[in-house]
Amino acid sequence: MDIKVSNLKKQYGNKIILDIEKLELKSGKIYGIIGPNGAGKSTLLKIISGLEEPTEGEITINGEKLDNIKMKHITYSNQKPYLYRTTVFNNVSYPLKFRKINKENINSTVNDILREFKIEHIKEQQAVRLSGGETQKVALARALVFNPRCILLDEPTANIDPDYIDLIEKAVIKRNKKNHCTILIITHNISQARRICDEIIFLDKGKVIEFGDMKDIFTNSTNNITRKFLDAEYCVFNK
Numbered sequence: 001m002d003i004k005v006s007n008l009k010k011q012y013g014n015k016i017i018l019d020i021e022k023l024e025l026k027s028g029k030i031y032g033i034i035g036p037n038g039a040g041k042s043t044l045l046k047i048i049s050g051l052e053e054p055t056e057g058e059i060t061i062n063g064e065k066l067d068n069i070k071m072k073h074i075t076y077s078n079q080k081p082y083l084y085r086t087t088v089f090n091n092v093s094y095p096l097k098f099r100k101i102n103k104e105n106i107n108s109t110v111n112d113i114l115r116e117f118k119i120e121h122i123k124e125q126q127a128v129r130l131s132g133g134e135t136q137k138v139a140l141a142r143a144l145v146f147n148p149r150c151i152l153l154d155e156p157t158a159n160i161d162p163d164y165i166d167l168i169e170k171a172v173i174k175r176n177k178k179n180h181c182t183i184l185i186i187t188h189n190i191s192q193a194r195r196i197c198d199e200i201i202f203l204d205k206g207k208v209i210e211f212g213d214m215k216d217i218f219t220n221s222t223n224n225i226t227r228k229f230l231d232a233e234y235c236v237f238n239k
């Protein structure tokens, strides 16, 4: 899905949270959204997913306005995932039931992704009793199970063990290659962005201050805010 953001403004009270004149995202690419706390990263993802309305401006998908049909092809995984009060299996099968997939297909597709995410052993467990990391894994499996064409992930590996981060990154890259889907991923982990993202969008105080090739920006940026952020984060994650 090609995504175009035009003259986007988001305001809460009299505070402007986002102010983006233009952002063009291409199908098949993985974009990292980076920036300080409160920069507007989560708000941007929520607006692209259709969960939040912009105050001004618009989002188009493949040249057309976002509507309910297009929203069915978009998945969004929250920074603080919410699971339904039922089993892990039911949680992960929900997007397929919603899309009226038949029962046999649901069973095999859900079992495949539970195996891929190494969470088969908890499939009958009640989701409300899971640990923070397990909750995040289940939420991600639920977000990816229906082969979405656009994947929006808000800090998907924030609560995840280092050993497991590789599995999640591979799962994301696999879907990007297989389905040519557009992926936006918010991360504070610069090493992760360097590993999996084609391009980065650097947000500060609601504005895009850098946009482009990850390696170029990392190597050549002379912007003080970006430089400070990238260098500090890079040191933290590469100790």
Ligand SMILES: Nc1ncnc2c1ncn2[C@@H]1O[C@H](COP(=O)(O)OP(=O)(O)OP(=O)(O)O)[C@@H](O)[C@H]1O
Pocket (backbone or CB within 6 Å): 012, 017, 035, 036, 037, 038, 039, 040, 041, 042, 043, 044
């Ligand atoms: N519903 C809301 N009402 C009022 N202010 C809000 C609301 N949602 C977000 N904000 C404010 O908007 C700003 C941007 O929030 P957002 O969650 O998009 O930032 P972020 O870049 O994702 O931050 P972080 O890295 O801490 O997750 C923050 O100052 C936040 O307090």
